[in-house]
Amino acid sequence: MTKLRVVVLGLSLSSSWGNGHATTFRALLRAFTARGHDVLFLERDVPWYASHRDLREPDFCRLEFYSSLEDLGRYHEAIKEADAVVVGSYVPEGVNVGRYVQRMANGVVAFYDIDTPVTLAKLERGDYEYLAPNLIPDYNVYFSFTGGPTLDLLMERYGSPAARALYCSVDPEAYPILEEEKRWDLSYLGTYSSDRQPTLERLLIEPARKAPHLRFVVAGPQYPAEIEWPENVERIDHVPPSAHPTFYARSRYTLNVTRADMIRAGYSPSVRLFEAAACGTPIISDIWDGIETLLEPNQEILLARQPDDVLDMLGSWSDDRRGDLGARARRRILGEHTAGHRAASMEQDLFEAIRRQRQERPLALAVES
Structure with missing residues (x-):
C-alpha cells in the first residue's frame, strides 16, 4: 500500500482540556499511522492549551507548534510536499490557514469538521470564525462529523466536491471494561x-x-x-x-x-x-x-x-x-465505530481524492494551453 504523507492542522492534539478534538485526533491518527502512513500535526500554541497539556510527545505522529500564521511558514515545505493536508474545525484563524493551505499544497486538501452542525449554523449567520463558504469548493474532501442529509447540503448548497461522514470514534485499547465499585x-x-x-x-x-x-x-x-x-x-x-x-x-x-x-x-x-x-x-x-x-x-x-x-x-x-x-x-x-474503522475510511477517501486530482490536472492543463 502507498504510504501517505499527511499534515494535519487541528485545534489541539496536546491538550484534552475543555475540548473533544484532542481525543478524537489521538484515536484517529494513532490508527491512521498504524496503517503505515506518516503524520505531522501542527497545533497553534495558545496559552489555554499550553497550560493544560496532557500529551506532549505522542508516539504515533510528530507534533509541532506554531505561534502565528506567519510562523506557520516554517512548515511551508512540509505542507507543499504532503500528499494530503487536513485542516480541522475551530483552528485559530482557520479561514486564513485554509487559504494558505489551499494556495501552497501540491497534494489534496481536506477539511475535517468535528463540529459540522455548529459550523453550518455559523455560516448561516455570516460568522466565518474558522471556515468561509468560498473555501469549501476548494477543499477536495469535506470530512464531516455529521452524516445523513447534511452531506447532501454540503455538496449541493456549498459546493463541496466530496462530503464524507467521518464520525468520531474510540480507541478500544484506551477504553477497556474495568471492574470498579459503583460510585x-x-x-x-x-x-x-x-x-x-x-x-x-x-x-x-x-x-x-x-x-x-x-x-x-x-x-x-x-x-x-x-x-x-x-x-x-x-x-x-x-x-x-x-x-x-x-x-x-x-x-x-x-x-x-x-x-x-x-x-x-x-x-x-x-x-x-x-x-x-x-x-x-x-x-x-x-x-x-x-x-x-x-x-x-x-x-x-x-x-x-x-x-x-x-x-x-x-x-x-x-x-x-x-x-x-x-x-x-x-x-x-x-x-x-473504532478508530481503526475511521482510519480506513479516511484513507480510502484521501486516496479517492488523490485519484480525482490526478485525473483533473491533465484536463486543467489542456484547457489552459
Whole structure:
C-alpha cells in the first residue's frame, strides 16, 4: 500500500482540556499511522492549551507548534510536499490557514469538521470564525462529523466536491471494561455548553432533585459558578482521558447530551457516546435523528425525553439487564465505530481524492494551453 504523507492542522492534539478534538485526533491518527502512513500535526500554541497539556510527545505522529500564521511558514515545505493536508474545525484563524493551505499544497486538501452542525449554523449567520463558504469548493474532501442529509447540503448548497461522514470514534485499547465499585447512579462527562445545559438540567439535575437518595456527578470544566447543584450531584472539574474508563466504570449509567445544532442536524454522535459504550457503561441519551443507526434503542442504548424517563430507568432496570445492554452496545461499537474503522475510511477517501486530482490536472492543463 502507498504510504501517505499527511499534515494535519487541528485545534489541539496536546491538550484534552475543555475540548473533544484532542481525543478524537489521538484515536484517529494513532490508527491512521498504524496503517503505515506518516503524520505531522501542527497545533497553534495558545496559552489555554499550553497550560493544560496532557500529551506532549505522542508516539504515533510528530507534533509541532506554531505561534502565528506567519510562523506557520516554517512548515511551508512540509505542507507543499504532503500528499494530503487536513485542516480541522475551530483552528485559530482557520479561514486564513485554509487559504494558505489551499494556495501552497501540491497534494489534496481536506477539511475535517468535528463540529459540522455548529459550523453550518455559523455560516448561516455570516460568522466565518474558522471556515468561509468560498473555501469549501476548494477543499477536495469535506470530512464531516455529521452524516445523513447534511452531506447532501454540503455538496449541493456549498459546493463541496466530496462530503464524507467521518464520525468520531474510540480507541478500544484506551477504553477497556474495568471492574470498579459503583460510585454514581448517573454520570455526565462534558465541558459546559450553554446549549447543552437545558438538557443537562432536564435529564440529570432535575432527576437529582427528585431522587435525593441517588448519586450523580457532572465532570468537565467551564461551568458557571452561579449554577446551583443539588447536594447529591458531585462536581469534578476535569477528568483526563486516561481516567475516563475508571470514571465510566464507576457509573451505573452515563448520560449523553447533544448540542442543539447537532440535534437539529441529526446524525451527529458525540465522542463520549463511543467511549462510554466501549467501556460497557449503559448510556441514557437525548433523542435525535440517526441515533438508531448507531445504537439500537432499548437494546444498546436508552433514550429519554423527561426527568421521569431517567428516574424510571435508574429505578426499574436490574443489574443483569443493565449489564446486557452495556455489553451489546460495546459489541456494536467495537464492530463498527473504532478508530481503526475511521482510519480506513479516511484513507480510502484521501486516496479517492488523490485519484480525482490526478485525473483533473491533465484536463486543467489542456484547457489552459
